[in-house]
Amino acid sequence: MCRIGSIKSKVPVHPSKALHLMLPQQEGHDNSGFAMVMQDLYGIFSDYKDKPLLSLACTQHGAELVEEYMDSHNFTQLAEWIPVPNKEPGLDIQAMPYYIFRNYDYPEYYNEKTQAEREDLLLDTRLALRKILEEAKEGFVYSFWPDVLTLKEIGDPRDIATYFRLWDDNGCLIAKNIVAQCRQNTNYDIVRYAAHPFFLQGYTLCANGENTFYTKNKEFQKSLHRGYIGFESDSQNFLYTLHYVLHELKWPLDYYKHVITPLPFEEIEKRPDKEILMAIRQSLAHLEINGPNTIIATLPDTRMITCCDSKKLRPVVVGRDDTMVAISSEVCGLNEIMPNRDMTQDIYPNEREVVVIDNELEVQRWKQ
Amino acid sequence: METVKTQDIAINDLPWKIEYNAERCTLCGSCVATCTFKSIKVAVQSQSITISEKSQPEPEHRHIARAIIKQDASIANACRGCGMCERICPNNAIRPVRNPDERKALLSRDNGPIKRGGRTNLNAQRTLDHIIVGRISQMTDPSLDSQRHTFDIRAPFGRVLSPHELPFRVENGKLVMAKKTPPVDWVYPLIFSDMSIGALSTRAWEAVAMATAYLNEKCGLPVRMSSGEGGMPVKLLESEHLKYFIIQIASGHFGWNRIIKAMPHMVTDPGGILIKIGQGAKPGDGGLLPAAKVAEHVQAIRGVPKATLSSPPNHQGLYSIEESVQKMHLSLNAAFGFRVPVAIKCAASATSVSVYNNLLRDPYKICGGFFIDGIQGGTGAANEISLDHTGHPIVSKIRDCYLAAVKQGLQGQIPLFGGGGIGMTGNAAADAFKMICLGANGVFCGKILIQLLGCIGNEHGRCNSCNTGKCPMGICTQDPRLVKRLDIDRGAQKIVDYVLAFDAELRKLMAPIGNSSLPVGRSDALVSTDKSIADKLGIQYVC
Ligand code: SF4
Ligand code: SF4
Numbered sequence: 001m002c003r004i005g006s007i008k009s010k011v012p013v014h015p016s017k018a019l020h021l022m023l024p025q026q027e028g029h030d031n032s033g034f035a036m037v038m039q040d041l042y043g044i045f046s047d048y049k050d051k052p053l054l055s056l057a058c059t060q061h062g063a064e065l066v067e068e069y070m071d072s073h074n075f076t077q078l079a080e081w082i083p084v085p086n087k088e089p090g091l092d093i094q095a096m097p098y099y100i101f102r103n104y105d106y107p108e109y110y111n112e113k114t115q116a117e118r119e120d121l122l123l124d125t126r127l128a129l130r131k132i133l134e135e136a137k138e139g140f141v142y143s144f145w146p147d148v149l150t151l152k153e154i155g156d157p158r159d160i161a162t163y164f165r166l167w168d169d170n171g172c173l174i175a176k177n178i179v180a181q182c183r184q185n186t187n188y189d190i191v192r193y194a195a196h197p198f199f200l201q202g203y204t205l206c207a208n209g210e211n212t213f214y215t216k217n218k219e220f221q222k223s224l225h226r227g228y229i230g231f232e233s234d235s236q237n238f239l240y241t242l243h244y245v246l247h248e249l250k251w252p253l254d255y256y257k258h259v260i261t262p263l264p265f266e267e268i269e270k271r272p273d274k275e276i277l278m279a280i281r282q283s284l285a286h287l288e289i290n291g292p293n294t295i296i297a298t299l300p301d302t303r304m305i306t307c308c309d310s311k312k313l314r315p316v317v318v319g320r321d322d323t324m325v326a327i328s329s330e331v332c333g334l335n336e337i338m339p340n341r342d343m344t345q346d347i348y349p350n351e352r353e354v355v356v357i358d359n360e361l362e363v364q365r366w367k368q
Numbered sequence: 369m370e371t372v373k374t375q376d377i378a379i380n381d382l383p384w385k386i387e388y389n390a391e392r393c394t395l396c397g398s399c400v401a402t403c404t405f406k407s408i409k410v411a412v413q414s415q416s417i418t419i420s421e422k423s424q425p426e427p428e429h430r431h432i433a434r435a436i437i438k439q440d441a442s443i444a445n446a447c448r449g450c451g452m453c454e455r456i457c458p459n460n461a462i463r464p465v466r467n468p469d470e471r472k473a474l475l476s477r478d479n480g481p482i483k484r485g486g487r488t489n490l491n492a493q494r495t496l497d498h499i500i501v502g503r504i505s506q507m508t509d510p511s512l513d514s515q516r517h518t519f520d521i522r523a524p525f526g527r528v529l530s531p532h533e534l535p536f537r538v539e540n541g542k543l544v545m546a547k548k549t550p551p552v553d554w555v556y557p558l559i560f561s562d563m564s565i566g567a568l569s570t571r572a573w574e575a576v577a578m579a580t581a582y583l584n585e586k587c588g589l590p591v592r593m594s595s596g597e598g599g600m601p602v603k604l605l606e607s608e609h610l611k612y613f614i615i616q617i618a619s620g621h622f623g624w625n626r627i628i629k630a631m632p633h634m635v636t637d638p639g640g641i642l643i644k645i646g647q648g649a650k651p652g653d654g655g656l657l658p659a660a661k662v663a664e665h666v667q668a669i670r671g672v673p674k675a676t677l678s679s680p681p682n683h684q685g686l687y688s689i690e691e692s693v694q695k696m697h698l699s700l701n702a703a704f705g706f707r708v709p710v711a712i713k714c715a716a717s718a719t720s721v722s723v724y725n726n727l728l729r730d731p732y733k734i735c736g737g738f739f740i741d742g743i744q745g746g747t748g749a750a751n752e753i754s755l756d757h758t759g760h761p762i763v764s765k766i767r768d769c770y771l772a773a774v775k776q777g778l779q780g781q782i783p784l785f786g787g788g789g790i791g792m793t794g795n796a797a798a799d800a801f802k803m804i805c806l807g808a809n810g811v812f813c814g815k816i817l818i819q820l821l822g823c824i825g826n827e828h829g830r831c832n833s834c835n836t837g838k839c840p841m842g843i844c845t846q847d848p849r850l851v852k853r854l855d856i857d858r859g860a861q862k863i864v865d866y867v868l869a870f871d872a873e874l875r876k877l878m879a880p881i882g883n884s885s886l887p888v889g890r891s892d893a894l895v896s897t898d899k900s901i902a903d904k905l906g907i908q909y910v911c
Contacts, residue, residue, distance in 0.1 A: 210505075212509060212882045212883055212890075213883070213887070213890065215889070215890055215892040216887075216889045219889065220777065223774075223775075223777025244531075249531060249532065249536075250538075251538070251543060254541075254542075262885075264518050264520050265520055273542070275545055276536070276543045276544070278552070278554075279534055279536075280534075282528045282529075282552055282780075283529050283530060283534055285780050285885075285888070286779055286780055286888075286889070288885055290882060290884060290887075291883075310884065313510060
């Protein structure tokens with residue numbers, strides 16, 4: 001079982017904050033990795049917030065392949081951050097040779113294009129790079145999106161942080177939103193792509209638990225969108241459905257919960273909006289999720305949400321103070337990073353609730 | 369002594385031999401009276417016996433003529449092994465015994481092809497018994513509690529739209545329906561399959577109908593019953609209960625005169641319409657109701673004279689699937705104002721996937737369900753050659769159709785229902801559950817219902833005489849004396865009890881795999897101990 005956590009802050013925070021949130025929960029995970037997605041970046045990326053940022057782990061040849069592709073597709077490199085790792089002996093990390101975080105400018109002829117066309121370009125570019133690197137076995141590309149940085153690595157989270165100098169808190173790598181997790185997917189072979197959080201076109205998602213409808217979800221999602229690939233983890237299903245409901249169907253956020261954990265028929269019958277809820281349950285039956293789980297997600301507008309399975313078989317708690325809201329599988333994580341918060345304000349979402357945190361840190365509880 | 373002619377039928381040629389114990393028999397005559405097939409008769413036999421009637425032993429040898437019960441050595445009156453004689457005999461003096469050396473199939477074609485009821489006796493293999501629910505939730509993903517948790521055991525019946533086809537509009541942050549969508553009912557995933565009044569006695573049909581109404585109204589299980597070809601009693605057509613019934617239209621269109629006349633008086637819509645194209649037990653054949661069973665009330669309901677009623681093998685005028693969709697689906701949808709799901713039932717066939725693909729691509733979105741009937745389905749009357757040698761197993765067919773839909777991202781849009789042999793071993797819940805994991809939305813069953821009413825027929829040649837009008841259990845007959853044998857209240861009760869147990873058992877299977885909704889298409893929950901089955905169905909092979 002893993003533990004998940006996230007931070008949404010009015011002032012940008014360092015990744016070490018996310019590590020402090022996660023490490024006290026280590027009894028529940030196995031310290032087999034560290035992965036995070038940062039959204040709304042400051043520090044060295046401040047000047048390029050509207051330019052797509054590529055997050056990549058690769059070999060030297062992989063880096064060349066990526067450069068070649070990006071050049072031939074008219075992306076111009078604007079800025080780059082290549083972490084200089086701390087290679088002190090004894091660190092438990094299975095590092096890749098290079099980690100590249102690079103901002104690009106869109107090809108010139110994209111200046112006139114719509115937002116949707118740009119989003120498609122970024123997705124298609126990431127998919128193409130993934131394919132190239134996968135075939136050559138030369139690396140992994142995690143995200144390619146403005147203002148979004150992804151880091152995933154196998155090893156002990158503390159050592160990973162040491163390696164990337166994340167404990168230094170030097171102001172270079174900071175963001176207002178961080179979603180993190182400290183475990184590799186141990187159900188299957190360890191694959192870097194299988195580590196949460198997952199990212200797709202502005203949507204980030206982390207899940208703790210099992211999705212027993214994985215096969216059904218996967219079989220359906222495969223035909224819904226070209227970006228729904230990989231399926232290295234059953235938690236990707238949550239992300240793809242989130243993306244499908246919000247980005248493709250363009251339904252309001254409330255309906256995501258109705259898709260993944262629909263109300264029992266008996267309850268739908270009593271609702272004034274039963275016609276809609278039944279139609280959703282019917283048409284999206286293959287996107288329903290069963291099994292115990294909790295998810296944390298960030299939306300393209302950087303609102304953060306959390307919700308649980310319909311039987312509340314997995315824990316999650318939301319804590320807040322004046323400048324920060326944090327979501328965590330266990331309360332010990334919150335106690336570590338915000339010991340002075342008013343604990344009576346902590347929220348333990350129930351099985352029919354979606355907790356939404358907006359950019360003013362207003363916390364809303366939506367009943368399904 | 370008469371010369372024995374080798375062509376004469378001997379008892380030893382028959383599939384069942386009567387084992388009779390003259391010492392126990394008190395000659396009450398009950399067995400002879402009860403045997404509807406006239407397979408046994410009273411005969412006189414000379415016997416030489418030694419008796420002693422005095423207080424002291426004084427044995428005396430005598431030749432006496434004595435009445436006994438004797439089996440009739442004829443094909444027409446062959447014992448069907450129904451066991452009524454054994455059931456009724458107060459002294460355990462008589463019972464049928466299976467004869468492994470029988471030659472009936474060989475000898476009974478003097479008057480043309482053999483006709484019988486029941487299901488295939490040749491292809492009764494059980495794929496489902498080689499499949500196990502093998503993916504058990506443990507540790508991180510806990511099993512559910514079958515008694516405490518809520519389980520949604522429902523199947524869609526009606527045309528389901530793709531998510532992107534839903535006519536939704538956003539208004540004040542809420543979705544609203546911009547226009548009408550096709551009707552879909554969420555029904556119980558076990559549908560009582562089409563057995564007509566005519567094939568069944570009215571009382572037997574009523575017993576099933578009573579059970580249906582009870583399950584809906586008292587148990588909260590929205591079970592649907594298909595009428596079978598041949599219409600329904602007008603009283604029922606005009607009652608509130610009509611909503612639990614799926615009216616069937618088959619190639620003979622029997623009974624539709626009355627249905628159409630009743631339409632203005634209907635107080636509610638029927639639960640659905642089922643267009644029967646074919647039947648698993650005898651694919652390519654139309655319905656068949658032998659004259660012996662066309663009693664007066666059957667003539668009235670169907671609007672026909674007393675005669676053998678054969679439905680044509682095809683719906684006249686349907687030359688293609690597109691046409692079937694356009695003509696029949698559209699007109700039946702229109703007849704009930706597009707408020708009632710219209711589904712189609714076909715015999716499983718090597719071509720089922722093409723049919724399903726065509727239905728899925730229908731631009732009108734009006735096919736509300738695809739019922740596929742496998743070779744192990746039952747029938748009231750068919751040629752034995754059709755029963756045993758034509759058809760297609762249902763399990764891989766459901767899987768193939770489901771996967772064909774998956775390939776196009778259309779799974780779930782036309783709900784799949786599989787039938788034919790469901791519950792053959794008495795365990796319908798396990799069968800249904802496995803079919804659902806393989807991609808069915810639900811199952812339909814018929815034979816098991818009449819077995820619950822008392823039918824003792826099976827796929828090993830027992831009884832299977834539903835075509836004769838002499839059903840010993842009063843189920844498949846219109847003979848009023850035989851019909852009295854059936855206690856319809858107890859029969860209905862049996863069906864209700866069975867379905868309630870079925871429901872509890874489905875939960876017992878859903879709970880350990882951690883699912884609160886039906887695991888439609890969750891093939892990962894299944895494993896097979898047979899490699900070829902595992903490969904064919906795309907599930908894990910285990911040993
Ligand atoms: S078993 Fe049935 S058919 Fe055979 S003799 Fe007895 S009652 Fe008649
Ligand atoms: S008992 Fe009746 S219904 Fe059953 S097989 Fe015999 S004739 Fe048919």
